[in-house]
Amino acid sequence: MTDLAIRVNDLGKQYRIGLAPERYKTLRDSIVDVVTWPLQRIRRGLAPSGEDYADTIWALRDVSFEVEQGKVLGVIGRNGAGKSTLLKILSRVTEPTEGEVEIRGRVGSLLEVGTGFHPELTGRENIYLNGAILGMKRSEIDGKFDEIVDFSGVEQFIDTPVKRYSSGMYLRLAFAVAAHLEPEILVVDEVLAVGDAEFQRKCLGKMSDVAQEGRTVLFVSHDMSAILRLTEEAIVLDDGQLVYRAPTVAAVDYYMVSGFSEAGERVWDDDEIPESAAPFHPLAMRVCNSNGQNVDVVRSTEPISLEVEYQLAEPIHGLRVGLYLMSARGEYVLTSFDTDEPEQYNNYGVRPAGHFLSRCTIPPDLLNEGRYTVGVNASSFRVKRYFMDERALTFTVDGMGAPGKQWAETRMGLVRPRLNWQIEAVEK
């Protein structure tokens, strides 16, 4: 019999809607509630035991799974699928509404590194404070102090108040403390999304160390390649339910193919469009995969299509609608317009009034893995720029199956083409 580290049984968490935007009520509201309560009660009918009130939602429901000791489990799902709620329950921040969880051992969470850091305190002081908040004993922190400082790489500033730190230094120190907590179960949420490539490598290394030491890790990320690299098995959450559990490769495939990933679509509301844009009226921009599905995550090995939908109230002379593609760090990858080709340019000297869709396809095996930003531009060259949104939407390129993926490393560069390499033995 293998030991279980986590056993989750019919877990559910209910939130009251309206709690998020309007987080707290005033005494007056409560008094009003008390007075109007009988009325509401009648209006609501005879809803039993408070469960099915219309103003509540289940962030998580009927979730059951088990994790064996020493396993690394990935948790995938789009925003709002219940991943964070699950992690919050496991790390005991919030209580479940129904069901139960059995946990064997200390849980360390990297939900949000740097919690409890005080800007006025020095790095040294914050290590002790943060360590204590995370549940480390003072003797434990003493023993690991040098290692923590070393890992963070902020030795020279260890006696400087952290408010003088750059955000990168701050983060490295915070992660270093959290990473040296030695829990039996580690819960990690998206921490790798921050920091530079070098630091990310360090973090990933630390995480696989933890796993190799036989401790259990729960890893939540939007970065499918990190999930693939670090976990053997994954669960897919959607709308608060556990919909799939399989070895990671299959789970990621399921997640991406079934279009669970967040829709890569940007719709412009009327109040976001400046008046100067008229007669050009942008409607939406989308990222689609090779099946024509609107997705947030696309594979680098498949063609990616980008489209802009817009209306023209009047004909426009020499209109060109185009894209900027930028890396997450803001480097330009390319700029392209729909009338770049001479043939198109001649056909659309004057674009008539109407409803249009300009679509282009980025060929497979071009982009490296990572997050990209698409900007849109609609203009007549040297006449007028009608509309521009430099950050219309973002999407993620997943590198599964890309050249060189047999090595778990970050490849430098914005592009990752499949080049034709030849290896020849040269005779002397």
Added chain:
Amino acid sequence: MTETSLTTKAAPETILLRPSRGWAALNLMDLWRYRELIYFLTWRDIKVLYKQTVLGAAWAILRPIITMIVYAFIFGQLANLDSEGVPYTIFTYVALLPWQLFSRAMSETGRSMVSNRNMITKIYFPRLVIPVSTILSGMVDFFIAFVILIGMMFYYQISPTLAIWTLPLFLLLTLITALGVGLWFSSLNVLYRDIGYILPFLTEVWKYLTPVAYSAGYITGAWKIIYSINPMAGVVEGFRWALLGIELDSSASLTMSISIGVAIVVLISGLFYFRRMERTFADMV
């Protein structure tokens, strides 16, 4: 550190998480296990208290002294209130020490859950750690201001009575009251932010219900019983008795018992209410 039960790998403890209903047990052992966190949070609050101020810890002295001067002028000179034979300045100062400890502890604790929300919504620890460490960190100011009191007693040549050994008990009564009231307000503040507006106002009213600026001797007869429902009235009288030798009246043992009883009831009910509300803090705060 000899206790290593948490880190021993051989026998990891099993934790069962399930919805809890109704009133929870107090579980004060939890607090003991997290004593190092209490220590660090107290230390943090003390450490950052006067950061980036010009006068620094001098504020701990200035606050009671300036209040004392204002009171001495208004109540001592203009209103000419009776100060039972000792100079009005020291008469007020002795009362201001526990009062300012109490009023700050109460209002800081009342706000503590909301001001530490980023910890509460991300990490698990017994929530009681926060109000307790808030109360403890407030004591630093008290001790600094106390040193000045010793100087003033030398200056006015007032020697403390034998009853000075009871002073720690009155200090404890102050802390118990502040923690009890603070626990109620901190849990309520998570639900109703009105508390943030009520607190300064309440502190002001409460101060006049406590004999800080005047002598408790003005209250007599049956009123005295009602008056002593406020534990801080007992504390202030106790401070004056122990330090300045101002006689307590004949009903002192009764009124003091009422004060202590009320403080304990407030603390225990506050603890239970806090524990009951604690599980929703992360969702509501």
